[in-house]
Amino acid sequence: MALLEVEGLTVSFRSRYGQVTAVDNVSFSVTEGETLAIVGESGSGKSVTCYSLLQLLPRPPASIEAGTALFNELDLLRLSERELRKVRGSEIAMVFQDPMTSLNPYLSIGSQLIEPLQLHHGCGRREALQKAVVALKEVGIDRPQTRISDYPHQLSGGMRQRVMIAMALIAEPRLLIADEPTTALDVTVQAQILQLLKRIQQQRQLTVIFISHDLAVVAEIADRVLVMHQGQVVEAGSCSEVLQRPQQQYTRDLLAAVPRGAKQKTATEVAPALLRVSQLSTWFAGSGGSFFGAEAAPNKAVDDVSFEVRRGEIVGLVGESGSGKSTTGRSVLQLLPQTAGLVEFDGVNLSQLKRYQMQQMRRRMQMIFQDPYASLNPRMTVYECLAEPLLHHGLAVRGSAMAQVLQLMDDVGLARAGIRKYPHEFSGGQRQRIAIGRAIATRPEFIVADEPVSALDVTIQSQILELLLALVEQHNLSMLFISHDLAVVRKLCDRVLVMRAGKLVESGAVEAVYANPQHPYTKTLLAALPQLAAVP
């Protein structure tokens, strides 16, 4: 029996460019006890569809133009705010993508957990707290009695997402809407959360709508799949059917974009080392040190790490958040002061350089950052952004930089017409192209790329990866590619380094490590990788 039946849902937004249709005549139904995955890129309307079911969109600018959404004989789209409040939380609950921003930092998780109980079920405080402890236990949190008085910042990302799930489930809803619940998490944590969702879904016979852009994740959890593109449903069907025998071209493109397999061409083994890192350590002063007081024990973010990068080689550095991989990348570029060890670039010991020498050296070594929304100055146009490194290093003179900037834009696949625009006028993928253009502007020999594709959709991700590969080959670049995504690393890199808690635990040629991991941690990482098995 269908628990939710959506018919002809159309949602539009008022914008500067007029009325924009975000969801266009979407129909689907969810049967009691099944997991439906809605898949699509950002901007495909998958989140808007679900948010409009609970009327969570700000109106205006959003407006629901047409459609019905029958849930339990009730048309959700026509409920008053009062009636909706009875549905939200108690009948339909949501889990959001970012567990940090969706928990209130000023309230203990206990008081946030019991809120829906007191609201919807009229429970007393004591009874509600008991239920909260049970709920925390159900989502796999150790020592729930003590944990319940913790504040969100005291929990890790995975724990916070568990709390969010507990909070969604505590009022025993019939439908759970999970909006990219694992996207912000590490791969091992993601695997745990997926397993948790699956287990709870089966135990409670819960109905789940799972929104995701990641087909590999969807393959693990969904019974049925709905593919959305530009506000419309492109394809729908059972999970195995859609993923193994896609009917539509768009679905096939989506599947083809999932990183799979190994790098086509591997770098020559004999190339000389460009970067040699030996026994690098970067420690941070412990927190709690006051102005005059003694400092607390240091946090050893990077501890005795040695590796080298040869010319023309892409070396992957994988690990979970907090493993010290980003710190390693920044220490190599001397963006963070190293505590001990030696970083040699082309035979030069970087920590011995004077400040101005280092500033000159930076022309030869650049960085690409993870978040293209934060790594571009919002008040600089594309032209200014790309011209700055050229002018600064004397590679162009003011007035004649234009031709070089246009050439750069061509190189990274940006339309020339966008040269006067500001970063916010571009999509995430285009912004990352700007950031890449900035990094290659000075013709560097070495680039540290810190999770450059983690914030991007899968199709955009594959385009950016291809761009990086092409640039590496074209300019004979060497790259340290930092990522938590093992599939991406396999696709792009020649060698891989695995980091955990500041230490290098394993290194070797990508295929060798993936085929035969030595360290137990590497094995865990590889096992947690969601697999898109047997897809054409």
Next chain:
Amino acid sequence: MSVALPVDAQQSSSLWGDAWWRLRRNRAALAGLIFLSVIVVVALLTPLLAPYAYEEQRLALGASGPSAAHWLGTDVLGRDMLTRIMYGGRVSLLVGFVATAVALLIGVLYGAVAGYVGGRVDAVMMRFVDILYALPFMIFIILLLVIFGQSMLLLFIAIGAVEWLTMARIVRGQVQNIRRQEFVEAAVSMGLGPWTIIRRHVIPNTLGPVIVYTTLTIPSVMLLEAFLSFLGLGVQPPQSSWGLLISYGVETMEEFPWLLVYPGLALTLTLFALNFLGDGLRDALDPQSASGRGGS
């Protein structure tokens, strides 16, 4: 769109060029800008434009209401109000703009350095600000004026020296946020030096709150000047300023309301214009504001 077209129009493309383009489309801001320009021009040309000399008294006339000879009336000593307001505007605008500019310059630079460098430098710099905050500023100004004697220049310095403290705090808070952003790290990794980064990447991103605070500072500086003048520490009679005219006007408000209304109107209109211009500038300098350039 053709590829060559946008390139020509682009040579001057920069934050400031675009800001000017956006400001021109904001009618309220443009009106404010025009009004202020007129006021400034009038203030500059006052000796030529004013109908009377500012010390010219006609005791026989006394305080008379607006008339053909004296458009805005005369004060108790029979001095022409229009002339007094015009000359007073010179002092008020000069104090308002110069003292605010002093506060802006010191505050932004000081705050930006403290916020960007951080650590102990920041702690020491901000404790110094706290100490100055704690000094009763009247005593500070009176001391300055007693030691160095009275002069307009000293008045600017004294007021500027007080007003920059808050500016420095605001900017420092902003900068602390901005310097943690990746685009600043990207600038470091590009090889830019700290001064270039502060100038090109940090300060432009603090402008929003700075402009808002500046538009609030100008009127408070003008009133501060009136207060000091009232105590005999600012400009000396027969010189005057809007603030002084208002405070004299208040005393005789019931008998001669025009002595309060006209200088009050001059000050109010100027502040209105400043606020419109300030809001317009804040939006214009933020490429993400709604009034920004559409898809080009």
